Amino acid sequence: MEEITVDLLRQLIVLDSVNPALVPGGAGEAAVADLCAGWLAARGFEIHWLERRPGRPSVVAVARGAGGGRSLMLNGHLDTVTLAGYDGDPLAPRIADGCIYGRGAFDMKGGLAAMMVAGARVAASGQLRGDLILACVADEEHNSLGTEEVLETFTADAAIVCEPTHLEITVAHKGFAWFDVVVEGRAAHGSRPDLGIDAIAKAGHFLVAVERWAGRLAEGPAHERLGPGSVHASLIRGGEEASSYPASCRITVERRTVPGEDPRAELDDILSGLAATVPGFAASVEPGLRREPFEADPDWPIVATVLGQARRVLGRAPALRAEPYWTDCALLDAAGIPCLMIGVDGGGAHAATEWATLESLDQLTDILAATIREWCVDRDAEA
Known part of the structure; x- marks a missing residue:
């Protein structure tokens, strides 16, 4: 199987699939989606090509079960981050020292290859009772619009996201919310302080409040696996020229969240406090992208199934872990699909050198194949 x-x-790495939402002019997912569709169609899968945005396709491959079994979705993304700054040729896969190198080897074409091979192997047995769904999705590195499009049409009794986890099992991750806070001033000539209100100076009060907000979060109650939430100011823009009072100052704030938090309510409280205590302070909020945190229930059957098969393959119990970043698990969970994440070992995600270990690639393929058998084939498995 290895x-x-x-x-x-190797075939997946060779194909440029840089997300054009991250890198203007990036190749997008079309070529690698075509490879996945052809490879899986040749192995008897029913192929669904989803391309709401031209040039940004997702492929859903389905192996239909005979009936009476549970369905399972495996999810992997087709896109990668930039090729710029990579040490060597990022599209020339290289094997050395027990690893395969190249852009996407770790994040996450390694997991994509493992789920395709595992799915094809079990489907070929002709024993599937429940449907097996392989979702090869676009745009995970930006807005996850591929998984959103898939979930409009497809569902399953459980799902596994094959992002890299070093063969550990991810059962929680943080969410995030972006806000633009527009602090208001009044434009005037720099010589007329009697007329002008300096929006940038007023914004300084808000930046101090953000720093205090971050401190409260760091010192406050922490989630058992994820720790505390966090907040930071990530962008600031204001003013027109040196000789004028700025009419506005825009600050982008990112709030990383754990389950149970309401970042918008927190922000509104801060701005209300500033308006009440800082003379002339006024601001409005423009909400941006928001993604919810994810937390699996340890009692979900899919968690027990993957944990048992990973223990068998690895010869030890894999760690249950949480991630500080966001993943498509949250979208699957919100759609009512119990899920978790497991993927290859290696490193270099978004870095100048990226690799996956060959041993973990083989082990992940084995874990996924055994999980598919237990979940979609076993007549006696509990729902």
Whole structure:
């Protein structure tokens, strides 16, 4: 199985699939989606091509079960981050020291190859009772619009996201919310302080409040696995020229969240406090992208199934972990699909050198294949 998975991963790495929402002019997912569709169609899968945005397709491959079994979705993303700054040729896969190198080897074409090979192997047995759904999605590195599009049409009794986890099982991750806070001033000539209100100076009060907000979060109650939430100011823009009072100052704030938090209410409280205590302070909020945190229930059957198969393959119990970043697990969970995340070992996500270990690639393929069998084939498995 390792030879087949490595060969497929080589084919995936060779294809440029840089997300154009991150890098203007990026190749997008079309070429790699075409490869996945052709590879899976040749192995008997029913292929669904979803392309609401031209040039940004997702592929859903379905192996239909005979009936009476549970369905399972495996999710992996097709896009990668930039090729710029990579040490060597990012599209020339190289094997050395037990690892395969190249852009996407770790994040996450390694997991994509493993789920495709595992799915094809079990589907070929002709024993599936429940449907097996392989979702090869676009745009995870930006807005996850691919998984959103898939979930409009497809569902399953459980799902596994094959993002890299070092063969540990991710059962929680943080969410995030972006806000633009527009602090208001009054434009005037720089020589007329009697007329002008300096929006940038007023924004300084808000920045101090953000720093205090971050301190309260760091010192406050922490989630058992995720720790505390966090906040920071990530962008600031204001003013027109040196000789004028700025009419506005825009600050982008990112709030990383754990379950149970309401970042908008927190922000509104801060701004209300500033308006009441800082003379002339006024601001409005423009909400941006918001993604909810994710937390799996340890009692979900899919958690027990993957944990048991990983223990068998690895010869030890894998760690249950949480991630500080956001993943498509939250979208699957919100759609009512119990899920978790497990993927290859390696490193270099978004970095100048990226790799996955060959051993973990083989082990992940084995874990996924065994999980599919137990979930979609076993007549006696509990729902």
